[in-house]
Amino acid sequence: MAQAKKQSSIKVKVQKFGTALSGMIMPNIGAIIAWGLTAAFFMYPHGWFPNKEINNLVNPMLRFLLPLLIGYTGGKMVDDDRGAVAGAIGTLGVIVGTDQPMFLGAMIMGPLSAWLLKKLDQVFQDKIKSGFEMIYNNFSLGILGMIMAIFAYFIIGPVMEVGSQWASAGVNAIIRVHLLPLANIIIEPAKVLFLNNAIGNGILVPLGIQQAAQVGKSVLFLMESNPGPGLGILLAFTLFGKGKSKSSAPGAAIIEFFGGVHEIYFPYVLMKPSLILAAIGGGVTGTFLFTTLGGGLKAAASPGSILAILLVSAKDAYFGNIVGVLGAAVVSFIIAAIILKHDKSTGEDLDAKQKEMQAMKAESKGQAMPEAEDAHESVKSYENVKKVIFACDAGMGSSAMGASLLRDKFKKAGIDVSVTNTAVRNLKDEDGLLVVTQEELADRSLQKTPHAMHVAVGNFLSSPKYDTIVASFKALTQVEDKPKQEKPVKKVGSIDGIDFSKVKEVNFIRHDQHLGTATMATSLFSDAMKKAGKTTPVKAVRINELTDDPSHLVIVTPAANKNLAVRYSDIQTLVVKNLLQDKKLNEAVEKLN
Template identity: 45%
Template sequence: MLDNIGPQGDATGMRARVQAFGGFLTNMVLPNIGAFIAWGILTALVIPTGWLPNENLATIVGPAIDYLLPLLLGYTGGKMIGGKRGAVMGAIATFGLIVGADIPMFIGAMIMGPLGGWVIKKFDDSVKGKIPAGFEMIVNNFSLGILGFLLMIFSFLVTGPAIQFANNLVASGIHVLIDTGLLPLLSLINEPAKVLFLNNAIDQGIYYPLGMQIAAEAGRSIYFTVASNPGPGLGLLLAYTFFGTKKARRTAPGAIIIHFFGGIHELYFPYVLMNPVTIVGMIGGAMSGIATFQLFDVGLVAGPSPGSIFAYLALTPRGNYLGIISGVLVATVVTFLITSFILKLTVTAAEGDEDDYEKSLEKSKSMKAEGKKVLESKNDTISAENISKIAFACDAGAGSSALGATTFRKKLQKNNLEDIEVEHYNIEDVPEDADIIVVHKNLADRARRSHQNKRIVTIENYIGDQNLERLLDELK
């Protein structure tokens, strides 16, 4: 595969690397989301300002956020790099951080966990095939113990204090935005980054760790809401439902259900990319939502994952429901009004283009049917006979890719092609036995970097995308 060159290629490559970094963070956090939610529910219930204050049970809150959650992150991060031995190494390294710092070490765990896994993996690779017979167990145990000891001391003396300093610096900067009432300005960064599929890097890498620190003391944090509010996405999709092109009006209502109630925000990203000016509506809605949350002085007890309205309500502490619901509604209305205005100015020309596109598409389908026998003689033609597995891939492997895989699997079953396996994965974990990889076009460069020899089908919309229809036609 030829890499892109020049400024545009560099920018594309950088975006792919940042996306991959966000995906790595997500894959570290996602398996442990249940533990974070358990802590959030405990906090919402038993702290002095909770629903059922209990002084005895409240003693669990502090140790859970200081020890349990960082250790889970470190263990998972180490396992992702170095397997079971990497997981143990990651936990050992993370423990040094925990004791060496005065704040919950989520960011530190997401650094030292993978580092611990990498260290033990490199050691194991270096001694592979060189250990005398009968000494395997002693070498394995002592290597893990000695290297773990050194990394634990290093994290206690160096990494922990350094991360705490950096964390305090970032937190201070955001606190200044809060104190000056400028926190909504973060939307100028958040919203464009999200539609470029950098949402996980923002939430998992910045806002959620900071939010957990504040929630441990105050029982809630506004940081959990600054990038996860489902209101702007709902407003955008509603505007497309009423004022979008014909194709958008057909697909937006289904996207609303999956986005707002299912929490898969990736569903609205293609609609912004379809008309980039609508990012103005997203920014305006997100800013107004944050301002409303600030006005009511509300927050959530943990990070909503997925970011659905159900998750928002489940993680809202007592006395915060009016402010949280208001923030979501205000963001929805503001985004809807701005986006509707933009669409009214641009939709006429776009709809004409779409009509021409639909005619061209029908013509191409007709031509394709006429030349089907010729196409089937080519070596690169695919069919149900030589395709056994299709992989839908996304950043986390659990949201939009799961939706796409389920929808496409049902279409295959309707066409008696149920023998073709369709599964969903995060991009880096697509197995080698996958014949075709389906990703959003903004993740294509990242997919090609990880799977250079695979056929990659790019899509723009997870519901009714034309490339998926073409793929189905080929398989039929």
């Protein structure tokens, strides 16, 4: 059991690190595709429609726009807007310090600059006197940004330039001796463990962009995004599978090949682990054909759809790319067909295997994770659920489809509950939340939202647990409750609706557009508290720095309160027309401690 816990912890840490890398790339895939298409169509003289004027956009987009976006995003992941700006400034030092496209440097300097700024704020921000917040915020960011840019220029830039040259030389050497296909021996199993976005967007895409900038295309873009291995496995299930896995495979194959959502075939492999041999065989074959026949893409193909691959294929690489994808599908199909034809199971064990895996995970953690079956036995546990969130690694393809399916079931059943989707890394712990995620991501989901209700499924597109969730919500309308005593309704945002005995801190929300107003309001209210002999601290904070509990009394305008209500449910609010002068402010001072 201890060993199982250790393995689970290692897997979660690897997934988190990989997600952090891909999290810097994923939001900027559109910009990467924009650069790739611009280069493919208009690069002079090798584009489809060579144009000297438009060609002037290609190099600045590659050297400045993309690294700055990556650094900005990496900083934002660490410390929101201030971190994003710090990350962009630090990244600029790497960019001008070398002639190489600095994607890897941006992935280092973005988070590092933001992290240092965050640590600086933790040390000094509470010590800043009221009225001096703007000076501290602007100059701390400016000074640290300057230092990080200089540090990146003289230290990180040269180091990353040498590292990039070595990495590029290593990849080219591996390609020349035809050993690159062996990388799929690691890539394919890692994909099934939901590390596909981490490997593809976190590692292969940055390296691929640098290679494409040098030679006009890169096969690295195809190694993870190739839909061939998954397509072959799903076609094998379509012809030789049994039971539910056979009936669901055709639709999954269409989504895999044309939609590019690779997560769709992972549960099929997890159900029968020997099928990983089919995925590896297909991946190795595809990469071998890509490298042999001159395949390659101008930019990342995201999602990994055949349509996306064709759109960003290099001018001279269409034949190699198509043959590589189809070859991978054929080989994975043959291997999977052999495995499935010797399979003795009935094909109805998909759900049983998923439940068994979930039980083993719960046992390894020493606790049972609440799931739909338990909830169905006690329908009342669904009473407080106000929102359902589907969470996958990237927060796009598979979770969006799962959310759409459940949303449709809710609509038909007349259930009025919000259903959305997001990435696991963006989950926030809150009451009234039901999180639906894939079994391989259940550990991370539970860590992010320990107070939420959790349901783990093997396949977002076909799970009986959806029907259980719907039935449980429907059953709520049939449960006869004892008459509840009516509680007096308190207007949200009014003085009467505040429990002043719980208030331990008064907050004003500061943000860039109204920083001065929040600072002045904090100063005036603090002075009024001191004159009244009250000791409750008064602070100006950013909206994301609040703790969601009744000990915070936040004084806001009606417009700001709408934004606050989206993020928090338990803090207390006092809504005033004017932060500087309103009779409610004096009433609050009288009632505070």
